[in-house]
Amino acid sequence: MATELAGGKMLLAGEWVEKSDQIEVYNPENNEKIGSVPAGTEEDVKNAISSAKDGAEIAANLSVRERMDILTKAADYIEDHLEDFARTIALEGSKTINEARSETTRAAETIRLSAEEARRLTGESINFDQMPGNTDRMGYYFRFPVGIIAAITPFNDPLNLIAHKIGPGIAAGNAVIIKPATETPLSAVKLAEAFVSAGLPPKVLSVITGRARDIGDVLIESKDVNMISFTGGMETGEKIAKKAGLKRLSMELGSNSPAIVRTDADLHLAAASTVSGAFAAAGQNCLSVQRIYVEEGVYDSFKDLFLQKVKEVKTGNKLSEATDMGPLINEKEAIRVEDWVKEAIDAGALLLAGGNRNGAHYEPTVLEEVPSDATIVTEEVFGPVVLLFNVKNLDEAIERANDVNYGLQAGIFTTNINAALKASRRLHVGGVMINDSSDFRIDAMPFGGVKGSGLGREGVEYTIKEMSEERIVAFKLIDE
Template sequence: MSRTTSGRTFSTAGGWQDTAERWTITDSWTGADLGTVSVATKQHATAAVDAAAAAMRTGLAPHARARVLAEVSRLIETHAEELAGLITAETGKPITASRAEVARAVITARLSAEEAGRLPGETVPLDAVEAGDGTFAFTMPGPLGIVAAVTPFNFPLNLVLHKVGPALAAGCAVVLKPSEHAPLTAGRLTALFERAGLPAGWLNLVTGPPADIVDAWLADDRVAVVTFTGSSAVGWRLKARSPRKRHVLELGSNTAMVVAADADLDRAVRDATTAALSGSGQACVSLQRVYVERPVASAFQAALARSFAATPCGDPRDERTVVGPLISRDAAERLAAWVAAAQRAGARVAAGGSVEDRLMAPTVLVDVPRDNPLVCEEAFGPVVSVIVVDSVSAAIDEVTAADYGLNTALYTGSLATSLDYARRAEAGTVLVNVAPSFRTDHMPYGGVKGSGQGREGVKYAVAELLQEKLVVLRP
């Protein structure tokens, strides 16, 4: 297990530093010590901004940014198994899912390198009006400024890269606060950037209490952008406290899937299982609600319950494991309480429902009240509620009534139904006969309503971090 960051986990232009207080990070399954990280203060957070500001004053040419990002891509691929093992150790993500995350991170870094070399700009035909006669005009893209990146535990490598890669491609220095549940992976990535030749100050890792660190960045006018992935409550609070900054917010959801009577049920069950249980259901696009037309509801419910019951759970290092431990005992206890409350309100458990320590069995619930938290809020675990509807149209009404709108999926054999769903469903991404957890690292990705604002996906994230300057010349 890598301990690269142990003893040097606060990185600024001054190099890796220790602090007076340290946290010990333990293995998510065995409880063994993995290493320690420095606990930074507000003063350290401000020092990181100082380093970022100094770096941006010096500048870094696009070709240099591209070279570093391409080398980071290569280094991640070289250290793939080590990084996957570290992700699994810190978060409990099953090792096969951790390997998949590392493979995606290779792509994210490579895409960022490519975007560094093709920042957009355009000519503007001012002579389209009389006042513009004799002028030549063009736009010059430039970095918005320092980016404060706050990242979650569930994709501790690739989601960090979705913040850092586009920021560096755009020419923005970064101050990074990773999840306190997974700081070692972020530290290892920071060390790879250092090894790839990224000059000091361009990536500044700060580990410690979110409130102290993020408070300092929100109050600092030198920080131009806050990019955050996490809960809706926290994301909107960050925006309210710093309205003059630009915000890219990838927030929560309670992802819905609709199964029409003419759907391929085998495919729908297979994809629902994958979408609900990958990463133990700890992703903002994890499937949480399934609306099924009445004629096929019984068959779908029974098949999904069998599929969930057959899903391997347990040790995340076991190659067969699909569902590993949740990130904390508190998370498991909260979800168990939600399931118990739903049962008291009339819901029935068709599969799973049990919790042992931090491991929750894949759970299918039916007859869940529409106002229950498992339907209305974000569960963030391996739990799905199956809801019977009389029509796809009725399902669309329920899907769009939610405060969230990230991904949603429809399973049907009808083109007309598909197009109607695409028009009416309120979500950042509408998928047809594709699992609702689907995401590639170059697609525009983001939500509407309570699920956030702005778009990730490398090209689109770069655009969020640029500002255009218009240049007008009259020879």
């Protein structure tokens, strides 16, 4: 019997709204319907934006203590309903139940961090007398909210990525309109429930469910929206940037993350870390390890260890405690990954593991000797495929790691501090993980990339700064 989750409504300016036109939500593992949400319209978005004008003023006037209390209560709500949130994430998306529990815990932590950072959103004094002729001036700056933030999120982290938009947005005193992924809207609706329960004033938050083609442009192009925070693909990000007009943009646009394994590395650590980094969430993670450059002196040894670890990855039912990797988000994406692998093999790549598809499930797959111009080398695969490359030295590894139009994070395995520092300086990415894979992040660190990987930085403290602006206050002192 199919499992159906509560749903059917969206949050429009603090009010729960039902509509006759519904979008059905399916479990990608078996195509069972698990719920539905309203198909939002252009008119719904306009209403949300209109209400958000009042919401932005309400949010800006909340005291720091009020913002902190709301955020803390929302985090408490998530923790009190952890299993419900985790089950929702697992059923509507690709994550296993264990991965979903981890995401739920992280989402609560993200919102709790937002509460803590709200108290630290301060300014500082400015010495105007540093410039000749200004000894009679003094002043300071403080930060004020951007206003209305439109946040567009993907399917792969349907709870925590939204927490990274709502939490900092409210901490900074903004109104927030969320447009979640059509494939995974139920987690977003549940998060809205947490904020309503926490006492967030009406009009401050809307969660508009619907198809991007119906509601995306009106949200992006509205002159009343002051900032767009988008997480998703580079192609979509470029389209948004062209349509958005003169407003703030924060974009995390994915990656094609490399890892480097040197001859002095702990090979067991490197193999375990990169297998985990490649196949967690079925590779549908912007930080997933996609390319591994191994120095020739340890290439064969590393490959043997890596392939042994790949064999230990357990695929199957997402709700099983024993499962390590579930399906892709839908069969269409699994077919695309399958096609990219076949294209690489036809061009001369060697298949070392995997390569088989069953519906939306695709086996953990490893390739070597992949031509440098293959799609799976140059683009983000966003699936459970990793590529092994034999390189002569660190210089070659860094050069090849940089040779794509992405730069989110990278990993390097080495016991040589000089090599680690060299890589951290020369890898053209937003983050370098030493003796860890690219798939490492805590929600408090600055997170973002260069090149096609995006604009700006997330991470709670840094997002709050992106979602606020400086205002200078200068006094000219007058003798009485």
